[in-house]
Amino acid sequence: MSLFDGLSAFPITPTDAAGRVDTDALARILTRIRDAKVHSIGLLGSTGGYAFLSREERRRAVDCAMGTVGGDLPVIVGVGALRTDEAQALARDAKAAGANGLLLAPVSYTPLRDEEVYAHFVAVAEAGQLPMAIYNNPGATRFTFPRALIARLAQLPNVVAVKMPLPDGDDFASELAAIRAATPASFKVGYSGDWGCAAALLAGGDTWYSVIAGLLPVETLALAHASLDGDSVKAGQLNAAFAPLWALFKEFGSFRVMFVIAELLDLGTFAPPLPILPLDDDARARIKAALEGLQV
Amino acid sequence: MSLFDGLSAFPITPTDAAGRVDTDALARILTRIRDAKVHSIGLLGSTGGYAFLSREERRRAVDCAMGTVGGDLPVIVGVGALRTDEAQALARDAKAAGANGLLLAPVSYTPLRDEEVYAHFVAVAEAGQLPMAIYNNPGATRFTFPRALIARLAQLPNVVAVKMPLPDGDDFASELAAIRAATPASFKVGYSGDWGCAAALLAGGDTWYSVIAGLLPVETLALAHASLDGDSVKAGQLNAAFAPLWALFKEFGSFRVMFVIAELLDLGTFAPPLPILPLDDDARARIKAALEGLQV
Numbered sequence: 264m265s266l267f268d269g270l271s272a273f274p275i276t277p278t279d280a281a282g283r284v285d286t287d288a289l290a291r292i293l294t295r296i297r298d299a300k301v302h303s304i305g306l307l308g309s310t311g312g313y314a315f316l317s318r319e320e321r322r323r324a325v326d327c328a329m330g331t332v333g334g335d336l337p338v339i340v341g342v343g344a345l346r347t348d349e350a351q352a353l354a355r356d357a358k359a360a361g362a363n364g365l366l367l368a369p370v371s372y373t374p375l376r377d378e379e380v381y382a383h384f385v386a387v388a389e390a391g392q393l394p395m396a397i398y399n400n401p402g403a404t405r406f407t408f409p410r411a412l413i414a415r416l417a418q419l420p421n422v423v424a425v426k427m428p429l430p431d432g433d434d435f436a437s438e439l440a441a442i443r444a445a446t447p448a449s450f451k452v453g454y455s456g457d458w459g460c461a462a463a464l465l466a467g468g469d470t471w472y473s474v475i476a477g478l479l480p481v482e483t484l485a486l487a488h489a490s491l492d493g494d495s496v497k498a499g500q501l502n503a504a505f506a507p508l509w510a511l512f513k514e515f516g517s518f519r520v521m522f523v524i525a526e527l528l529d530l531g532t533f534a535p536p537l538p539i540l541p542l543d544d545d546a547r548a549r550i551k552a553a554l555e556g557l558q559v
Numbered sequence: 560m561s562l563f564d565g566l567s568a569f570p571i572t573p574t575d576a577a578g579r580v581d582t583d584a585l586a587r588i589l590t591r592i593r594d595a596k597v598h599s600i601g602l603l604g605s606t607g608g609y610a611f612l613s614r615e616e617r618r619r620a621v622d623c624a625m626g627t628v629g630g631d632l633p634v635i636v637g638v639g640a641l642r643t644d645e646a647q648a649l650a651r652d653a654k655a656a657g658a659n660g661l662l663l664a665p666v667s668y669t670p671l672r673d674e675e676v677y678a679h680f681v682a683v684a685e686a687g688q689l690p691m692a693i694y695n696n697p698g699a700t701r702f703t704f705p706r707a708l709i710a711r712l713a714q715l716p717n718v719v720a721v722k723m724p725l726p727d728g729d730d731f732a733s734e735l736a737a738i739r740a741a742t743p744a745s746f747k748v749g750y751s752g753d754w755g756c757a758a759a760l761l762a763g764g765d766t767w768y769s770v771i772a773g774l775l776p777v778e779t780l781a782l783a784h785a786s787l788d789g790d791s792v793k794a795g796q797l798n799a800a801f802a803p804l805w806a807l808f809k810e811f812g813s814f815r816v817m818f819v820i821a822e823l824l825d826l827g828t829f830a831p832p833l834p835i836l837p838l839d840d841d842a843r844a845r846i847k848a849a850l851e852g853l854q855v
Contacts, residue, residue: 282642314668315642346578346611347833372610372666372699373814373835383834403668405701518669537643538679539669 266337266364266394267424267451268469269302270487272476273310275521276324277533284320286327288531292477297332299480304328305366307341309403310474310518314343314370315536321353325360337363342391343370343398347383354391365391366426368398369406377412388421396424400455414445424451426472429459435466457483457517458509461502464490474517475508478524482557507553515542523550528559562633562660562690563720563747564765565598566783568772569606571817572620573829580616582623584827588773593628595776600624601662603637605699606770606814610639610666611832617649621656633659638687639666639694643679650687661687662722664694665702673708684717692720696751710741720747722768725755731762753779753813754805757798760786770813771804774820778853803849811838819846824855 274296277288296304306328307313307321316324328338340362342353354365367387369380388395397416401407408425416422430438435454442452453470454463460471464487471490476483486505489498511520519542522533527550534541542550570592573584592600602624603609603617612620624634636658638649650661663683665676684691693712697703704721712718726734731750738748749766750759756767760783767786772779782801785794807816815838818829823846830837838846 281644309669348577369834370668373605373812374698375834376836379834379836382836386833402670516669537682538665538671538675540672540675540678 264302265451266303266339267396267453269471269491270476270484271303271305271339271453271470271472272296272301272480272483273305273308273472273474274477275525275533276307276311276316277525277531278312278316278320278536280534282316282320282536284316284324284327285531286323288533289324289327290331291530292525293328293331296477296480297335299484301336301476301480301484303337303339304332305339305341305472308366308472309400310477310521311341312518312536313341318349318353318356322356322360325357325362329361333361339364339366339396341366341368341398342387343368345370345372347386350383350387351390354387354393358391358393362393365393365395366398367395368400368404371404371406375406377409380406380408381412381415384416384422385419388419391421393421394423395421396426396451397422398426399428400426401428410441410445413442417446417450423449424453424470426470427452427454429454429456429463433459433462435463435468439467457512461486461490461498465493465495465498474512474521475505478521478528479557479559482559504557507556511546511550511553515546520550523547524554527551527554560598561747562599562635563692563749565767565787566772566780567599567601567635567749567766567768568592568597568776568779569601569604569768569770570773571821571829572603572607572612573821573827574608574612574616574832576830578612578616578832580612580620580623581827582619584829585620585623586627587826588821589624589627592773592776593631595780597632597772597776597780599633599635600628601635601637601768604662604768605696606773606817607637608814608832609637614645614649614652618652618656621653621658625657629657635660635662635692637662637664637694638683639664641666641668643682646679646683647686650683650689654687654689658689661689661691662694663691664696664700667700667702671702673705676702676704677708677711680712680718681715684715687717689717690719691717692722692747693718694722695724696722697724706737706741709738713742713746719745720749720766722766723748723750725750725752725759729755729758731759731764735763753801753808757782757786757794761789761791761794770808770817771801774817774824775853775855778855800853803852807842807846807849811842816846819843820850823847823850
């Protein structure tokens with residue numbers, strides 16, 4: 264399998280209230296993912312709270328990951344930043360630390376134009392000199408990649424994959440066909456939005472960029488394998504067990520739910536970065552019940 | 560007039576490619592605004608590119624402003640940041656530098672919940688200890704303030720104003736009546752979106768938070784005065800002269816257009832922070848023509 268194939272697990276990044284990474288807790292989370300034999304780690308993705316972390320803390324997180332699981336499975340590092348020079352610096356940091364790949368979201372404040380996103384990706388891809396995935400995450404960046412822009416970026420030597428949001432009406436087949444028709448044969452098309460990703464893999468998607476695999480790697484990998492094997496009956500059964508959790512992801516945002524799951528798994532004491540608030544006791548009870556339904 | 564009444568001019572913040580503020584150029588821009596007798600300055604707003612600047616550079620910009628025009632007219636400082644602790648630090652910095660008021664946008668990556676925005680505003684208002692305006696800018700923050708949340712925030716001792724986006728259908732009268740019914744009598748309701756703000760003032764809005772006034776303060780103040788005086792005929796005539804510029808603001812985003820205007824006014828050589836790209840020659844020619852129509 265290539266770097267951007269299969270199940271990529273996106274861990275949370277535990278920090279203290281001041282935004283300093285708790286590398287012991289992060290190492291515990293990364294070790295569980297490695298031991299489950301998930302195909303890759305997506306460090307410092309949206310779930311990893313990269314947007315809330317300083318360059319120095321992001322460097323510490325990457326060093327922790329490479330020191331803990333480097334060489335055991337590929338580590339893909341999110342290097343999104345509002346400024347192009349900052350994203351370039353983060354890409355160089357990741358390369359210097361030994362990361363295997365990069366993930367780049369067009370973080371924005373002023374909404375970006377297509378030409379700006381293109382130039383930004385060219386600059387960061389050149390700085391990083393690592394295989395890179397386009398992080399198409401309109402919910403967080405407010406930029407939706409036109410297919411023509413994905414096709415144009417896929418011509419860059421280091422841009423080898425895209426992480427897509429779930430398509431309207433879950434029409435993976437049409438979208439995959441359209442993207443594949445416009446990109447090189449080796450270009451990998453994957454999805455995020457955990458509740459739709461078994462279907463994405465069954466439809467021929469290359470990658471499941473998974474939030475939940477960051478904390479439930481064994482259970483998620485079982486669902487990913489059934490889907491990659493084309494076993495839609497088994498995938499449907501396994502996915503049904505996740506349904507209560509998917510509902511909570513949609514209701515509260517997966518970012519908030521993950522901090523609760525980490526505590527329920529006794530991995531430490533966790534809180535999201537303010538202004539994101541910890542979920543209340545009622546939500547925690549519902550998350551606990553959803554995990555019990557998964558027999559975790 | 561109170562701090563948040565009348566025409567508030569939002570200057571760009573000139574920087575070099577590395578994001579260091581050019582305080583000489585900023586002082587030139589601020590002096591023009593002061594000399595035009597605009598009612599206040601909105602430093603480090605969206606137009607001021609606050610999201611692209613480090614804490615240190617934002618401090619330098621505030622120091623420059625207070626040293627150049629402090630005491631001559633109120634300086635309101637944007638203190639938005641993704642992390643609550645960062646926004647609190649920026650609010651303390653602004654207060655320490657002598658700023659007169661604050662403007663706070665709920666900057667987000669992970670979309671925020673109402674409770675989170677409320678707690679964020681409580682924390683920053685307490686840290687800043689200055690009169691503060693709610694910066695309701697869904698286009699940049701992806702958070703739209705429900706009226707009930709504005710009303711709740713308006714109960715906080717330091718939250719005394721709101722900067723609203725233009726309402727659907729330009730129905731200022733209904734929106735103003737609804738907000739006024741839910742907030743203290745002293746609470747100020749202003750608008751941004753320059754093309755609609757003469758109408759906002761004519762309809763009884765308290766404040767025009769103006770991008771263009773950052774570079775064309777004399778011309779904009781004439782329009783603001785006609786509107787504040789209720790002279791709809793004169794306001795309509797003056798606004799019509801701005802129409803080509805408003806069209807360019809809508810087409811390219813006012814942020815990009817302002818850097819061109821600053822160069823056309825011979826205030827220096829300016830470029831927006833990458834990934835925002837400078838506009839091309841065709842756009843520049845159209846901006847030049849729009850300025851000529853204003854007899855600038």
